[in-house]
Amino acid sequence: MFQINPLPENAFSHLYGLSDEDLARQNVQVHVSDGGAPCRVSLTDLAEGQRVFLLNFEHQPGKSPYRSRHAIYVGDGALENHPAPDAVPASISSRLLSVRAFNAAHEIIDADVIDGHEVAGLISNFFSNPDVDYLHLHFAKRGCFAAKVTRADG
Known part of the structure; x- marks a missing residue:
């Protein structure tokens, strides 16, 4: 998760x-x-x-x-929205994404570019590697940071 x-x-x-x-x-x-x-x-x-x-x-x-x-x-005035575990908000799933997998030393150890509608599978695949500590999602076209992804169990 x-x-x-x-x-x-x-x-x-x-x-x-x-x-x-x-x-x-x-x-x-x-x-x-x-x-x-x-x-x-x-x-x-x-x-x-x-x-x-x-x-x-x-x-x-x-x-x-x-x-x-x-x-x-x-x-202006934005309130935090915490999606349910394994849920991908439409603002992320509707865009081309660059997904970057980081280890505990904050080094990229894997990465891919994917259609946002398919990102849940890639996230799960990256987290199957025990060396992956967290992921960053970026909007691929402009390179802007979108969100950090962590394991739902900690």
């Missing part, structure tokens, strides 16, 4: 409701969703017209050559 994890809302809640100017001083761009902005906190595509932040986020803080940060979307 696996668990897709949202980013914690408390990492972004200090931005909620700030003016465009205050956000710009923090290098956060404000956009209006066209209905296809995938929020990393709610794990949903934000509704058309919704205020959304585009900001840089360190999604791979591990002390390895794979340490990384990239642009992500977060909806």
Whole structure:
């Protein structure tokens, strides 16, 4: 079993409701969703017209050559959504994905690109390797971090 994890809302809640100017001083761009902005906190595509932040986020803080940060979307006021174990939210399953398997030393030990509708099988396959500690899902076209995947049993 696996668990897709949202980013914690408390990492972004200090931005909620700030003016465009205050956000710009923090290098956060404000956009209006066209209905296809995938929020990393709610794990949903934000509704058309919704205020959304585009900001840089360190999604791979591990002390390895794979340490990384990239642009992500977060909806203004987004609440954490925790999908059921083995469930893949539509905001993830509807896109082409790059799946990266990391070991406990935060090194990539396997990776693949797959249609999001097929990702559950690949996740299960990667987790059949006991050396895989966790996975990162990225939206393949722009390379943006989508979510971290852990084993549901710990």
